Amino acid sequence: MRALTWHGKQDVRVEDVPDPAIVNPHDAVVRVTSTAICGSDLHLYNGFIPAMKPGDVLGHEFMGEIIEVGPECRTLVPGDRVLVICGISCGRCWFCQHDLWSACDNTNPASSARAVELAYGHAGAALFGYSHLFGGYAGGQAEYVRVPFADVGCVKIPVELGDEQVLFLGDIVPTGWMAAENCGITGEDTIAVFGCGPVGQMAIRSALVLGAARVIAIDAVPDRLLMAEASGATVIDEGAGDVARQLDLLTGGRGPDACIDAVGLEAHGEGAVGLYDKVKQTLGMQTDRPTALRTAIMACRKGGTISIPGVYGGFVDKFPIGAAFGKGLTFKMGQTHFHRYARRLLPYVENGAMDPSFVITHRVSLADLPDAYRMFNEKRDGCIKVVARP
Amino acid sequence: MNNDQIRMRTEGINVPRIERLISIGAGTLALVLGVRARSLPGVLLAAAGGALVARGVTGRCPYTRWRALGGGIELHRSILIQAPRHEVYAVWRDLPGLTRFLERFEAIEVADEKTSHWVAAVGPVKLHWLAQITDEQPGRFLAWEALPGGDVRHEGSIELSEYPDHRSTMLTVELRFHPPAELVLAPFAGLVRALTDHQLAADLIRLRQFIETGEIATGASRPAPPAEERADEETTGNFAQAGV
Numbered sequence: 001m002r003a004l005t006w007h008g009k010q011d012v013r014v015e016d017v018p019d020p021a022i023v024n025p026h027d028a029v030v031r032v033t034s035t036a037i038c039g040s041d042l043h044l045y046n047g048f049i050p051a052m053k054p055g056d057v058l059g060h061e062f063m064g065e066i067i068e069v070g071p072e073c074r075t076l077v078p079g080d081r082v083l084v085i086c087g088i089s090c091g092r093c094w095f096c097q098h099d100l101w102s103a104c105d106n107t108n109p110a111s112s113a114r115a116v117e118l119a120y121g122h123a124g125a126a127l128f129g130y131s132h133l134f135g136g137y138a139g140g141q142a143e144y145v146r147v148p149f150a151d152v153g154c155v156k157i158p159v160e161l162g163d164e165q166v167l168f169l170g171d172i173v174p175t176g177w178m179a180a181e182n183c184g185i186t187g188e189d190t191i192a193v194f195g196c197g198p199v200g201q202m203a204i205r206s207a208l209v210l211g212a213a214r215v216i217a218i219d220a221v222p223d224r225l226l227m228a229e230a231s232g233a234t235v236i237d238e239g240a241g242d243v244a245r246q247l248d249l250l251t252g253g254r255g256p257d258a259c260i261d262a263v264g265l266e267a268h269g270e271g272a273v274g275l276y277d278k279v280k281q282t283l284g285m286q287t288d289r290p291t292a293l294r295t296a297i298m299a300c301r302k303g304g305t306i307s308i309p310g311v312y313g314g315f316v317d318k319f320p321i322g323a324a325f326g327k328g329l330t331f332k333m334g335q336t337h338f339h340r341y342a343r344r345l346l347p348y349v350e351n352g353a354m355d356p357s358f359v360i361t362h363r364v365s366l367a368d369l370p371d372a373y374r375m376f377n378e379k380r381d382g383c384i385k386v387v388a389r390p
Numbered sequence: 391m392n393n394d395q396i397r398m399r400t401e402g403i404n405v406p407r408i409e410r411l412i413s414i415g416a417g418t419l420a421l422v423l424g425v426r427a428r429s430l431p432g433v434l435l436a437a438a439g440g441a442l443v444a445r446g447v448t449g450r451c452p453y454t455r456w457r458a459l460g461g462g463i464e465l466h467r468s469i470l471i472q473a474p475r476h477e478v479y480a481v482w483r484d485l486p487g488l489t490r491f492l493e494r495f496e497a498i499e500v501a502d503e504k505t506s507h508w509v510a511a512v513g514p515v516k517l518h519w520l521a522q523i524t525d526e527q528p529g530r531f532l533a534w535e536a537l538p539g540g541d542v543r544h545e546g547s548i549e550l551s552e553y554p555d556h557r558s559t560m561l562t563v564e565l566r567f568h569p570p571a572e573l574v575l576a577p578f579a580g581l582v583r584a585l586t587d588h589q590l591a592a593d594l595i596r597l598r599q600f601i602e603t604g605e606i607a608t609g610a611s612r613p614a615p616p617a618e619e620r621a622d623e624e625t626t627g628n629f630a631q632a633g634v
Binding site for chain 2: 018019020021022023024025026072090092093094097105106107108109110111112113114117126132135136137138146148149
């Protein structure tokens, strides 16, 4: 089959790879009808994630049709139309049972789980197409995918809904939703969203649905700010001056009640500290650039909350823990517990309350994906979200 | 307890002062002679001399420490499993079935009620021994030891208990073993311990995965071909690649 494979920094190619098959009893094989490029795929594209091997198939946002099921698959049959959740969870371990699906004990193979244990203390769930630290599972930017624990990970989709309406329920809709939920939103709250990529856009809409009094969206790219404004956010253009000052003015000096960092480790930095981050990163002495996070911490009101869906991997320098302590901030973060939300949010799409397809700006074929990655990475051509039909 | 003894306990200093001076003296001599010899035996002499000097300067001798502990390598790990005690015990007690989880073990054959034959592979080296169950309380405790004459002397036990969260079973594994060529490997005891501890940790993860879900996680896209067909791979040439 044809698949999008990784071959090094900023080198992805579409090539022929063996078709997947049933390996374990709870598996299913899915024929992909729609798949997307995620912002976190760019971390792979730009070489920030270790444990990648040439030939690895990328992609974790995908949906399609079941074509084969393993002997222990109980709720699915060939022909079922399903959305596949981007994280792989078993449903039976202590963590899955406690609704902490991305902390699943049993989907990361022992060798990669041990590597993560040595780095982080404990290993969580595996992901599709996200390096051998997360299980080395082939991803969904392909014609077919092997889906482990398919009963847990596949959401059946009614025929009335188009692919584009539901595709993002497998990743970025739950991510934006959980990021907003983690803010503990009340009707009095002003929420600041740093980063208006697809996750930021979903977080903005989720915060408004959850009842926020106002959402302030921050970015440097005009197309992204326009999209945020269309969703109902007040926008801050980074290009128009110091973000912290603008936030200060808009909140009467109090600061936002909660800040969502939807930027993560590849933040753009400026000034002396930005240069410091870049130099340290180039020398391999710092793995992540926490620019947005620092600004959020400084800007957030006393006693407020910092919610972090943006991916971080290693260590950051100059982390203002003193400011965070001094102001009594709460931090909520982590890999989204996708399974907690995917099925719960489907009714919002079914009854029209939510249509996540608004973020899509480009529709391509599998063969176009390498060019699409470059465009998405450079934020060219108004690119916000790319969907491919293999 | 005097200051010296306190230092020895808290800082890991286990070489007495006089011995440290002798060690530095003898080590320096060996180092100088070894370097001047300019030959392979000279290199080894210099290395031994260097080790003696280090031992004298730091006051810490890993070999002394290891001997004081009775030699051997000790492993101790616990893991929580979402299954009742008796179920976990039954899986462990099925000795031949353990090869599914214990990556380095090629075969485990039951000879009689208490005795089994074990074969482990470390790279090209195969290790054989007979093990005997020394104590058994079904659902709670199992202890065994290797019989003399085998390649690896060891003793081990597992204990199963109810974890305070009222839902998990805690499996605790204790192993003490003496690797073959123990005297040669003694300076590397720390490394051997780290590698075998890592192996045990990975094996226990596989065990938990199997008990909780009925499968062992793998990222492969296709099943691995069976051994016979793998041998035919070169001749047939059209067998799909195992795993991506």
